[in-house]
Amino acid sequence: MTDSIQVQLKKGVLELCVLALLSKQDSYAYEIASRLAEDIGMGEGTIYPLMRRMQNDGLVTTYLVDSETGPPRKYYKLTQSGRTALTRQRKEWDAFNTSVRTILGSGT
Amino acid sequence: MTDSIQVQLKKGVLELCVLALLSKQDSYAYEIASRLAEDIGMGEGTIYPLMRRMQNDGLVTTYLVDSETGPPRKYYKLTQSGRTALTRQRKEWDAFNTSVRTILGSGT
DNA sequence: AGATGCTATCTTGTTATGCAAGGTAGCTAT
């Protein structure tokens, strides 16, 4: 149940996290996944369906870069729509947080 | 999509919110639902499956109270397990929040 | 008595998303 709570908490936030990471610099999926696995325990299989969704929604574009140490990497870059979505989702996350904090109150 | 994000954000948090409300005072489901609908836009059909889950998990017990203005109300009361769960989930929420805030960083 | 309106409870099928496990493919080194 604790694990389940953790899983459920992540829903809705991972896209925002990816948008935020990409706003700082273009990255490839595996790198994003590794980063988020470390920071918030995102699972291995999550990133690719997520990136595909974001691409389908026009939030990112992709380009290939040859890697010197392995297979070519598919880099993702935020579109203007992606940047707009980031701004909006960040606001929604902040508002949501404020609401939850109010409900949780100060007690216990 | 925006709406979907909102829905996904709530997953995993609503139980914590209910625990928090009940930690302050026993309440009946409809009242909890009204309160959370107002505070964070929880949907109408959510509360009863949630309360049933929490009861099955031993987080709450119930008792009936006759109402002077309508049908009898089924009040919910936190168990000791419920209070323990509240403490734990609050910590997890805080930790999760900190992680997400770190990822979001300060810039756009 | 029945009808109406409000309060309160409850169920169920759908939707969306993360997870885990499995798989493929390219590059380098042996």
Place this chain on the structure above:
DNA sequence: ATAGCTACCTTGCATAACAAGATAGCATCT
């Protein structure tokens, strides 16, 4: 050729919130 590492990808499952529908009790009115 194989092995190991990096990187990409799919798919079925599990979960929880939503929306819509339903039922039931109580008070009031006719």
